Amino acid sequence: MSSEFKIEAKALNLHYGSFHALKDVNLQIKPKAITAIIGPSGCGKSTMLRCFNRMNELIKTVRVSGQILLDGENIHGSTVELTHLRRRVGMVFQRPNPFPLSVAENVSYGLKVHGLTNRAETEEIVESSLRATNLWDDVKDKLAGPALALSAEQQQRLCISRVVAVKPEVLLMDEPCSALDPIATRHIEELMSYLAEQYTILIVTHNMQQAARVASETAFMLLGDLVEFGPTINIFEKPKDKRTEDYVSGHYG
Amino acid sequence: MKQDKAIAFALMLIALSAVSGLALITVFIFKEGLPLILKSGAGGFFFSTDWDPKAKQFGIFSMIVGSLVVTAGAMIIGTVFGLGLAIVLTIFCPKALAAILKPLIELLAGIPSVVYGFIGVVTIVPFIRDYFGGPGLSVLATSIVLGVMVLPTVTSISIDALKSVPRSYWEGSIALGATEWQSTHMVMLKAARSGIVAAIILGMGRAVGETMAVIMVCGNTLEIPSTPLDPLRTLTSNIALEMGYATGEHREALFATAVTLFVIIMILNIAALTIARRGIMSNNR
Numbered sequence: 368m369s370s371e372f373k374i375e376a377k378a379l380n381l382h383y384g385s386f387h388a389l390k391d392v393n394l395q396i397k398p399k400a401i402t403a404i405i406g407p408s409g410c411g412k413s414t415m416l417r418c419f420n421r422m423n424e425l426i427k428t429v430r431v432s433g434q435i436l437l438d439g440e441n442i443h444g445s446t447v448e449l450t451h452l453r454r455r456v457g458m459v460f461q462r463p464n465p466f467p468l469s470v471a472e473n474v475s476y477g478l479k480v481h482g483l484t485n486r487a488e489t490e491e492i493v494e495s496s497l498r499a500t501n502l503w504d505d506v507k508d509k510l511a512g513p514a515l516a517l518s519a520e521q522q523q524r525l526c527i528s529r530v531v532a533v534k535p536e537v538l539l540m541d542e543p544c545s546a547l548d549p550i551a552t553r554h555i556e557e558l559m560s561y562l563a564e565q566y567t568i569l570i571v572t573h574n575m576q577q578a579a580r581v582a583s584e585t586a587f588m589l590l591g592d593l594v595e596f597g598p599t600i601n602i603f604e605k606p607k608d609k610r611t612e613d614y615v616s617g618h619y620g
Numbered sequence: 621m622k623q624d625k626a627i628a629f630a631l632m633l634i635a636l637s638a639v640s641g642l643a644l645i646t647v648f649i650f651k652e653g654l655p656l657i658l659k660s661g662a663g664g665f666f667f668s669t670d671w672d673p674k675a676k677q678f679g680i681f682s683m684i685v686g687s688l689v690v691t692a693g694a695m696i697i698g699t700v701f702g703l704g705l706a707i708v709l710t711i712f713c714p715k716a717l718a719a720i721l722k723p724l725i726e727l728l729a730g731i732p733s734v735v736y737g738f739i740g741v742v743t744i745v746p747f748i749r750d751y752f753g754g755p756g757l758s759v760l761a762t763s764i765v766l767g768v769m770v771l772p773t774v775t776s777i778s779i780d781a782l783k784s785v786p787r788s789y790w791e792g793s794i795a796l797g798a799t800e801w802q803s804t805h806m807v808m809l810k811a812a813r814s815g816i817v818a819a820i821i822l823g824m825g826r827a828v829g830e831t832m833a834v835i836m837v838c839g840n841t842l843e844i845p846s847t848p849l850d851p852l853r854t855l856t857s858n859i860a861l862e863m864g865y866a867t868g869e870h871r872e873a874l875f876a877t878a879v880t881l882f883v884i885i886m887i888l889n890i891a892a893l894t895i896a897r898r899g900i901m902s903n904n905r
């Protein structure tokens with residue numbers, strides 16, 4: 368059962384109808400580390416990420432083959448409960464998407480969904496989740512206020528708190544900073560590094576400096592292929608593949 | 621430039637005449653109806669159940685109750701089925717099927733009300749008479765007919781409200797491990813709340829104001845119904861039934877009934893507009 372990797376993708380293929388979006392991808396994600404997925408627009412980064420919590424299945428035309436192992440266990444297995452999988456593998460989206468509820472209700476949403484009814488416990492987790500993302504001091508007086516009134520950075524932090532509240536093992540982040548200004552981006556990056564002590568984090572980013580700053584491992588994708596994967600420093604400083612070299616040095620396209 | 625001004629002037633004129641036409645109708649109804657209300661007093665008009673035009677008794681209380689009761693019944697039926705249908709069509713059924721069904725449901729709104737009334741008389745009324753007892757012409761029959769009639773309004777506006785909820789809310793909820801049903805009632809319905817409330821209130825306006833179908837299935841008696849199987853009379857059917865031969869104070873009393881109806885519907889429409897507008901503002905924040 369146990370494996371040195373938190374997540375392994377084996378011979379993963381994904382089709383949108385007749386379009387082959389992921390081609391025979393093999394990937395190993397180390398636990399409690401940040402892995403970045405980079406590559407030009409449309410190469411399949413988001414698709415890749417959404418395989419790990421099976422969000423692609425919301426799209427009717429999608430067909431997936433191959434294996435994804437979470438702690439050595441196939442997430443496509445017949446005994447796997449989707450709701451349970453998605454609790455273990457949380458996701459943060461590109462645009463902050465807090466629900467049109469209050470700040471506290473956003474954080475407690477996942478708890479409620481998974482059946483926690485104890486109020487004291489809920490309040491405790493709401494606070495600790497907001498503290499974990501450094502949002503508590505900003506919102507502790509506005510817990511009952513609308514989440515949509517927060518700033519973009521605060522909203523994104525809230526979305527991270529919302530995921531952290533259900534105690535996931537993996538955090539999937541799809542360009543979590545692309546709607547934020549540079550300072551807010553820095554803050555979220557610091558937060559990611561801090562969270563990586565507890566969680567396995569996968570981040571998709573267009574920003575190569577960001578990958579270089581936060582990720583210990585980096586995967587480079589192109590047109591649905593995983594071209595190269597390894598320690599971030601190798602990808603950026605001594606890429607093996609010519610295509611990786613072109614991309615990281617800005618010659619791509 | 622000159623032409624533009626001329627066209628603008630013409631349009632302005634048309635708009636003004638439409639608006640002033642409406643204003644005139646309003647003034648007319650109130651002018652004809654208010655004196656009688658003032659003369660009879662609130663107790664003699666709104667709160668008296670004694671409607672006897674020959675004896676100059678004009679109490680419309682039983683009709684107010686009748687209108688409110690069947691409207692409430694219709695809204696229960698219309699909301700349960702209309703909102704249910706809207707949820708199924710936007711969230712749980714294939715897009716292609718929804719694309720066919722929604723216009724079909726909207727088409728139902730175009731069927732003349734006399735047809736609904738007729739169908740009610742030949743199917744629902746005898747069914748109720750045979751299986752539940754009473755005359756069949758009843759609160760229940762009227763509520764069902766009205767409920768079906770408001771269904772298209774409630775469904776189609778609720779669908780629009782649900783569709784306008786950003787897809788990212790749905791994805792965010794699903795990604796947290798919520799089931800589709802949890803995501804529907806904990807996020808989607810909340811986010812679409814104001815649109816749905818507006819849909820229900822607009823449906824209510826339609827139910828309160830409906831006349832033809834109601835006359836055909838309500839029985840038109842003058843007592844306050846005490847069970848769902850009792851017949852009743854509504855404000856609208858009162859006006860329509862007696863307008864043809866009413867003169868003098870009797871005629872004024874019917875206008876006064878119209879004033880009552882007018883005020884009720886105005887209140888409903890204003891409520892729907894305010895709630896819908898508030899919803900739009902909070903979605904854009």
Ligand SMILES: Nc1ncnc2c1ncn2[C@@H]1O[C@H](COP(=O)(O)OP(=O)(O)OP(=O)(O)O)[C@@H](O)[C@H]1O
Binds near residue numbers: 406410415
């Ligand atoms: N629902 C869909 N139906 C059909 N094709 C899709 C769908 N979603 C994505 N694709 C295609 O799959 C490919 C990969 O898309 P994906 O969104 O994963 O790219 P990406 O690397 O995340 O791009 P970006 O950097 O722009 O976010 C693209 O060519 C896209 O057109």
Ligand SMILES: [Mg+2]
Binds near residue numbers: 412413414541
């Ligand atoms: Mg993407």
